[in-house]
Amino acid sequence: MSKVRAIVLAGNGINCERETAYACKLGGADEVDIVYLWDLAAGEASLDGYQFLCCPGGFLDGDDLGSAKASTIRLRHTEINGHSLVEQIQGHVEKGGLVMGICNGFQLMIKLGLLPALDNQLGVPQATLTWNNSSRFEDRWVTLKADPASTCIFTKGIDTLELPVRHGEGQIVAPEETMIAVRERHQGPLAYINPETGEATETYPLNPNGTRFGIAALSDTTGRLFGMMPHPEAFLHRTNHPRWTRENLPEEGAGLQIFKNAVNYIRENM
Numbered sequence: 001m002s003k004v005r006a007i008v009l010a011g012n013g014i015n016c017e018r019e020t021a022y023a024c025k026l027g028g029a030d031e032v033d034i035v036y037l038w039d040l041a042a043g044e045a046s047l048d049g050y051q052f053l054c055c056p057g058g059f060l061d062g063d064d065l066g067s068a069k070a071s072t073i074r075l076r077h078t079e080i081n082g083h084s085l086v087e088q089i090q091g092h093v094e095k096g097g098l099v100m101g102i103c104n105g106f107q108l109m110i111k112l113g114l115l116p117a118l119d120n121q122l123g124v125p126q127a128t129l130t131w132n133n134s135s136r137f138e139d140r141w142v143t144l145k146a147d148p149a150s151t152c153i154f155t156k157g158i159d160t161l162e163l164p165v166r167h168g169e170g171q172i173v174a175p176e177e178t179m180i181a182v183r184e185r186h187q188g189p190l191a192y193i194n195p196e197t198g199e200a201t202e203t204y205p206l207n208p209n210g211t212r213f214g215i216a217a218l219s220d221t222t223g224r225l226f227g228m229m230p231h232p233e234a235f236l237h238r239t240n241h242p243r244w245t246r247e248n249l250p251e252e253g254a255g256l257q258i259f260k261n262a263v264n265y266i267r268e269n270m
Helices: 017-026 037-041 069-077 085-094 104-111 176-184 256-269
Strands: 005-010 031-036 052-055 098-102 128-130 138-146 160-167 171-173 190-192 217-219 225-228
Touching (some): 017 052, 052 256, 085 098, 098 104, 098 256
Parallel strands (some): 052 098
Antiparallel strands (some): 217 225
């Protein structure tokens, strides 16, 4: 069995790195390191030796230009030893590594072209994110359903779960044919649903941003690259849930299974 090492990015406004690192550790990772984004970009830290890269939620400097836009430009064009951070991440992926982006980290992955990577076009932007249809920041809990036909390793064995969202730019937008391809190829592993019907929805506030087909997450064709707008690291224990005193909830928060799935995959396959 492989020793699981996870690396969690920090700095430049990211503010969920500690919760994300704790989720990785609670999920079974043997070693979890929080690394400053620009130490990685400057070559003072490396992805070598890690199987799991986490891009947490929060903010990134320059988000007023569009979430993760300024950081995307920097990461594409800041080079160390002739290689940008994007190329370092792509090298990590080519070696079989996992990458997970949450909220702002998801926005970064999309704008770097790591998702949805249709037809294996890694690094080619095929979608973006824009303002929620409500034109406001949304801070609420949502109900999600996993697509059992998806290859995404992070959502294996999950049916439905509740998680919080907290974002202003969470609407995934792309040409209609791209959104249809994502749905038909099962690269939208989680969807916002109406909890009463179990059906994916575009209706506010059940879908907090209005993304087409209710898509709340994206994965690549391998299932090893994964990004989502809701925050799984914010629901690791039943006391994280707003109704924990009124409902008989399991001790383990629903978000933890996503991290457990990643760790188990690494142990069994890497």
